[in-house]
Amino acid sequence: xxNYRSSRRYKRLGQPNCNxxxxxxxLLGTPVRLLAAGMVLALSACAGPGTDxxxxxxxxxxxAEDPLAPFPLExxxxxxxxxxxxxASLATLFVADSMGEFKKENLNVEIETVPPDSIPLMLEKGxxxxxxxxxxxxVLNMLNEDMGIRITxxxxxxxxxxxxxxxxSLLDADGNIESSGTSxxxxxxxxxxxxxxxxxxxxxxxxxxxxxxxxxxxxxKQLPQANSMVGMQNGSVDAAYLSPPFSQEVTKSGxxxxxxxxxxxxxxxxxxxxxxxxxxxxxxxxxxxVRAMARTNAEHLxxxxxxxxxxxxxxxxxxxxxxxxxxxxxxxxxxxxxxRTGYLDVSQEHFMSIGMLRYSDPLSDEVIFDRSFVDxxxxxxx
Numbered sequence: 001x002x003n004y005r006s007s008r009r010y011k012r013l014g015q016p017n018c019n020x021x022x023x024x025x026x027l028l029g030t031p032v033r034l035l036a037a038g039m040v041l042a043l044s045a046c047a048g049p050g051t052d053x054x055x056x057x058x059x060x061x062x063x064a065e066d067p068l069a070p071f072p073l074e075x076x077x078x079x080x081x082x083x084x085x086x087x088a089s090l091a092t093l094f095v096a097d098s099m100g101e102f103k104k105e106n107l108n109v110e111i112e113t114v115p116p117d118s119i120p121l122m123l124e125k126g127x128x129x130x131x132x133x134x135x136x137x138x139v140l141n142m143l144n145e146d147m148g149i150r151i152t153x154x155x156x157x158x159x160x161x162x163x164x165x166x167x168x169s170l171l172d173a174d175g176n177i178e179s180s181g182t183s184x185x186x187x188x189x190x191x192x193x194x195x196x197x198x199x200x201x202x203x204x205x206x207x208x209x210x211x212x213x214x215x216x217x218x219x220x221k222q223l224p225q226a227n228s229m230v231g232m233q234n235g236s237v238d239a240a241y242l243s244p245p246f247s248q249e250v251t252k253s254g255x256x257x258x259x260x261x262x263x264x265x266x267x268x269x270x271x272x273x274x275x276x277x278x279x280x281x282x283x284x285x286x287x288x289x290v291r292a293m294a295r296t297n298a299e300h301l302x303x304x305x306x307x308x309x310x311x312x313x314x315x316x317x318x319x320x321x322x323x324x325x326x327x328x329x330x331x332x333x334x335x336x337x338x339x340r341t342g343y344l345d346v347s348q349e350h351f352m353s354i355g356m357l358r359y360s361d362p363l364s365d366e367v368i369f370d371r372s373f374v375d376x377x378x379x380x381x382x
Contacts, residue, residue, distance in 0.1 A: 061287040067377040068295045070104035077285055079107055079278075082114040082128040086319050088329050089156040089270060090132065094318040095311060096296040105288035123149050123275030130289060133273040135196050135347040137356035143368055144359045148276040150370035153290060153337045155270045159330035162243040164201050164259040165250055170238060171257070177209040185218040188231060188240040192222035193354060196347025197241050197269060203346075204262040215353045232256050245325060267343055279370055290337065290373040298335035305333075337374045344368055 063069040079102075083090060096102055097109050114122060119131035120139050124147040133139055133151060142149060170181045182205055189195050198215060205213040221228075221237065229246040231237030233253050242250060250256045272293075278286030305311050306327045315326045348362045 061284055062291060062376055067379065068291060068298060070295075071288065071291065072104065072106040073284065073288055074106075076106050076108055077282075078110060079129045079285060079289060080110045080112060080127075082112050082119045082122060082131040084116040084119070084132060084134070085113060087132075087155075087270075088315065088319055088321070088326075089158075089268075089331055091156065091301060091305075091315055091329075091331065092293050092296050092333055095300050095314055096292050098314045098318070099296065099300055099310075101292040101296045101300075102289075105292050107285070107288055107292065120147075120149055120273070123273060123277075126275060126277050128275065129277045129285075131273050131275070132270055134270050135344060136191070136194055137351045140348060140351060140363065141358050144357075144363055146367070148279065149273055150279060151271040151339065151368055152274045152279075152286070152370050152373050153272040153293060154268045154334060154339060155272060157266050157268050157332040157334060158263070159244055160265070161247050161258070161330055163241065163247070163263040164197070164204065164239060165232060165242050165247060165256045166239040166259055167232060167235070167256050168254075172209075175208070175257075177205055179210040179212075182210045182213050182217065186221060186231075186236065186238045187218040188221040188223045188228040188237045190222065190224055190228075190241075192220040193218075194351075194356070195241070195269075196343055196350055197263070199346040199350030199353075200262050200264075201239065201241075201259075202350065202353075204259055215350055244328065244330065264342060266340060268340070269343060271339075274370065274373075283373075287373055287376065291377060294335055294337050294374075294377050297333040297337070301333035302335070336378055339369055339371060339374060341365065341369075 061071070063071050081093060083093075086094075093109075093111070097111075102109050112128070114128070114131070116134060117136075117138055119128065119133060120142050122128040123131045124142070132155065133149075166177070170177050170185075172178060187193075187198070187201065189197065193215065198220075202213065202215045218239075221231070223231065223237075223240075225240075225242055225246045228237055228240035228242060229250055232240055232242075232250050233255050235255075240250075247258065251258065274286055278289065300308075300311060306329055312323060312326050315321065315329075316323050319326065345362070348357070351357045352360070352362075
């Protein structure tokens with residue numbers, strides 16, 4: 001039984017507050033003082049993307065000798081994270097808070113459960129400081145419109161048991177799919193075809209039996225993974241994107257197999273994003289957040305973290321998961337917070353193919369990512 005008890009208070013939010021008259025933002029509730037070249041810069045709480053302050057223009061943001069060492073802010077500052085649900089892939093956030101890594105930076109963290117589609121808008125309006133962003137058409141369209149949001153850190157590298165699973169009856173002896181079997185495929189994810197992982201499934205089918213297969217060909221079902229698992233077991237779903245423990249259950253049942261070469265190694269499907277609050281108004285706070293997260297991965301979430309009883313207790317409490325499930329997690333947490341582009345590229349191509357993007361040319365790296373915070377922790381790319 002877990003001995004850990006979280007004292008953090010969570011909030012669940014519905015639609016974002018879009019009325020600036022009612023907006024009360026905690027990050028800007030403390031006096032904003034940035035020491036730069038011996039001067040105090042007064043930054044307006046109402047500043048928007050047009051008042052960009054490059055992080056390199058506001059003074060030293062990290063310990064020059066050890067970029068991961070705590071470099072506490074002058075005053076305690078509250079930072080609000082928006083998450084779609086309490087996910088194991090967000091272990092860095094929970095462990096950083098529970099193990100005091102944020103406190104070392106003079107940060108107080110609040111976590112709010114927010115509908116996924118609301119997170120980008122709340123980041124843009126300053127109602128969240130950090131948001132967990134899945135790559136959806138809505139997010140890519142907002143990035144294209146340059147609303148001040150950028151992806152700044154990865155969450156986790158997916159468990160290798162996460163991926164595409166398919167009914168064995170559709171495959172031949174070599175593990176390829178018969179082209180006749182692709183007609184009317186029933187494919188399930190938690191958001192139907194509105195996820196970039198569908199792009200990987202499309203590529204797999206094209207290279208393993210039906211080069212004419214298109215992303216618009218299947219019948220998509222929007223199902224929670226538990227329902228997708230049941231559907232695969234009873235035959236009403238032909239293929240589904242699953243993660244543990246659901247992927248393990250369909251494998252045990254013998255109905256289905258994982259398409260092991262469909263998803264590249266080292267892929268993550270969700271990211272942490274910053275809005276103007278941390279990118280332009282308080283980059284020192286943004287740097288402190290990234291530093292605490294990187295330090296947490298390096299010191300608490302490397303090989304063997306699921307055997308560390310303190311870490312397991314934290315995750316059992318935060319995720320409301322049984323101990324045995326937490327001990328079987330397979331996520332990897334990168335201490336360098338490397339931002340990989342492959343998933344974004346496949347996602348854009350997929351969403352363009354189904355007509356869900358309001359632009360025709362793929363977005364450039366600088367429109368999607370703000371790498372400055374992570375790069376500052378890895379001088380020279382080391």
